Amino acid sequence: MSRIVYLNGEYLPEAEAKISIFDRGFVFADAVYEVTSVGGGKLIDFEGHVARLARSLGELSIKAPLTREELLAIHRELLARNDLVEGLVYLQISRGNAGDRDFLFPAEDVAPTVVLYTQTANLVESPKAATGIKVISVPDIRWGRRDIKTVQLLWPSMAKMAAKKAGADDGWLVEDGFVTEGTANNAYIVKDGKIITRALSNDILHGITRAALLKYAAEAQFEIVERNFTIAEAQAADEAFITGASTFVTPVVEIDGVKVGAGVPGPIAARLRELYIEEGRKAAI
Structure with a gap:
């Protein structure tokens, strides 16, 4: 139909x-x-x-x-x-x-x-949430107002295709040595129990899923640090994940061929996903 x-x-x-x-x-x-x-x-x-x-x-x-x-x-x-x-x-x-x-x-x-x-779309029972995704790093050459959600998505599309060609699922965009965000999502790492993600600015999209998740995480007593991080730091993290309207919270298990943590979805990302789905459903209209 x-x-x-x-x-x-x-x-x-x-x-x-x-x-x-x-x-x-x-x-x-x-x-x-x-x-x-x-x-x-x-x-x-x-x-x-x-x-x-x-x-x-x-x-x-x-x-x-x-x-x-x-x-x-x-x-x-x-x-x-x-x-x-x-x-x-x-x-x-x-x-x-x-x-x-x-x-x-x-x-x-x-x-x-x-x-x-x-x-x-199968959002709640997404297979990628169970297995985690692999990402590669890609230079961020987009325009300077990424905080405006425009349809100018050619470079993110090309980065996504580069990831597919490399046998990965997505690209993490890198500018001045630091991760900005994914092709259509915000990027995070977890180290020593702390959730680390880039602070809001014109450099990244002000994710709606990001805002909701960080609110729920703070209420659940998770420690949140908003700062830049590098690919090397992400590879050495305990966990990594992305957030977006079509992905909710999805673990990242490999970055540029290097396993993150044990190379499988970690407990904090799993808990945050549960938390987001639970609270998101409660607040849905």
Whole structure:
């Protein structure tokens, strides 16, 4: 059965959803996006995603086309129309179609393009959570505003392909000798019981799963240290893991061919994953 998607106020079969070739999301990657997890038919961390969406739109001077309440209603309608119990809702807003290609922003009366669709995914019982993933280091050559969740994802896509070619699952991006983040996730190591992750700045995406997990971890009395770390330090750590809307908490068991700890998922990452799923389900709407 064809998915039902949302496009500019309409719910359509995916094959009928059309966007102009002049849309700035297509021509300039002039667009932002969010991905919200779905568990038990409910939205996980929805408020965080809406808040970050508003921030991303504001940083790019794209007018917000929908209110929080309207976005929630659309998300829920898509879940119902597609019978989605577990998976993801993808949302993208571009600056719209100005009718031609021009580097200058269009007039303010050009409406943004809004797209939402669902994807089925096995989030809770993900096989990678049980086995852990392998990562390789890749130079971070992205633009300087990674805190804005734009659709400019060519380099992360290329890094992901480089990892696949090397027999790994993902890439950890490295700048000035330090890990920034993964291709689509935030990066962490564990040493002597401490959870270590890079502090928020323009250098990394302000992960919604990251924020929720660190809150839950702090409430559970875990010690959290926000600072830079190197690949060598990560290889020597007791554990490593990533977080993201599509991965929750997933252990990293190998970095550039070197096993992390015993080379298997560790107890802290496992506990944090349990904690995130448990608390995320409680707070889901």
